[in-house]
Amino acid sequence: TEETALKSIEKVNGMLLNGKKVYVGRFIPRKEREKELGEKAKLFTNVYIKNFGEDMNEEELKALFEKIGLITSLKIMTKEDGKSRGFGFVAFESPEAAEAAVEQLNGKEIIENKPLYVGRAQKKAERQQELRKRFEQLRLERINRFQGVNLYIKNLDDTVDDECLRKEFAPFGTITSAKVMLDEGRSKGFGFVCFSSPEEATKAVTEMNGRIVGSNPLYVALAQRKEDRKAHLTSQYMQRMNNMRSIQHQMSQYMQPGNAGGYFVPTLPQ
Structure with a gap:
């Protein structure tokens, strides 16, 4: 009860534990604490x-x-x-x-x-909190700025470099950056092209996906953030698992015990 809790606070608050003074108080929800801190900050x-x-x-x-x-x-x-x-x-x-x-x-x-x-x-903790908020805001702004305009291209021919990549995608709009990813100076077979608008990027995906450049057909898609890719892969995995469970369930219904101790599969309706 509230009365018991208040008595416990009164009894324990201020006690010494291992040489340190213990603070015990009423639990305050996070939103309430933040509101209180905001009022104090004023x-x-x-x-x-x-x-x-x-x-x-x-x-x-x-x-x-x-x-x-x-x-x-x-x-x-x-x-x-x-x-x-x-x-x-x-x-x-x-x-x-x-x-x-x-x-x-x-x-x-x-x-x-x-x-x-x-x-x-400001106290040090307040400054750090403000800096964290500012950093997170800048991070989200940066993500939103590139959302829908950055393309992921893979299956690149070894002869394709940054300039070649830019040239291939230039007809579809204004390119702000084009980069083939390298490993010790050699192409890793994939890269990124960033357009100035989502409309340009969408057009490039439609026109360039599957097109032969050099000797390889390109795979072109909107670039995804790491978190989005992970969520998408998880969703695909869960869907496959559900499909497998559904098939196993259907098979178990068809496999029924026979009179001779074995199993038979009933004739499916035509």
Whole structure:
């Protein structure tokens, strides 16, 4: 029950286990945690500043930011020789002051042609999460950009190189890249051609699949991502297995025990 759970939390939370303090709390679903973190992220007091140059000292930086609100701490990061690294942190007493500092000073030009950057100071974990999201977004954009325009060509003649491949597919549209895959300088017998639009790629598949180039008939198809190929192969395998099971089931129905202890196959209806 909830009452028992609360008592367990109260009893165990804060206990020492193998020299380490244990935290026990109510389970919070992931969506709730993310929402809570998002709300907390909006409330910040620590501000990250950069692009103020090497000559500005902490007193000058303080004079610029204390007009916004009460400052609890301020630090310019320095090199080993004591010179400014051009960035630092300002901590305000209230989230309102920190937010106002971002709104009023971000983009302000205190050095000619060098706008000041002022933003919420992020924890390392937050920065890493943001970078992961950005990387994943770029990855998906890259996949979508090539979806339906990249062709896979195999059964290439050994004489076909990048230039020859491009020339063969050029009549169907604008080619952004054409590449024959090599192993120690020799053709591996397959390659890729990327068009500028799905319509061009589709036309090339229709016209070029099966065409003889050199001495070999080409196999041309839309290139698939590794995940898609794996899913397709799995689907084909499952379909074959289902067909085999279906055939075995039908055969077992026809194979019936006979009177002499053997088996006979009944006559199928004509």
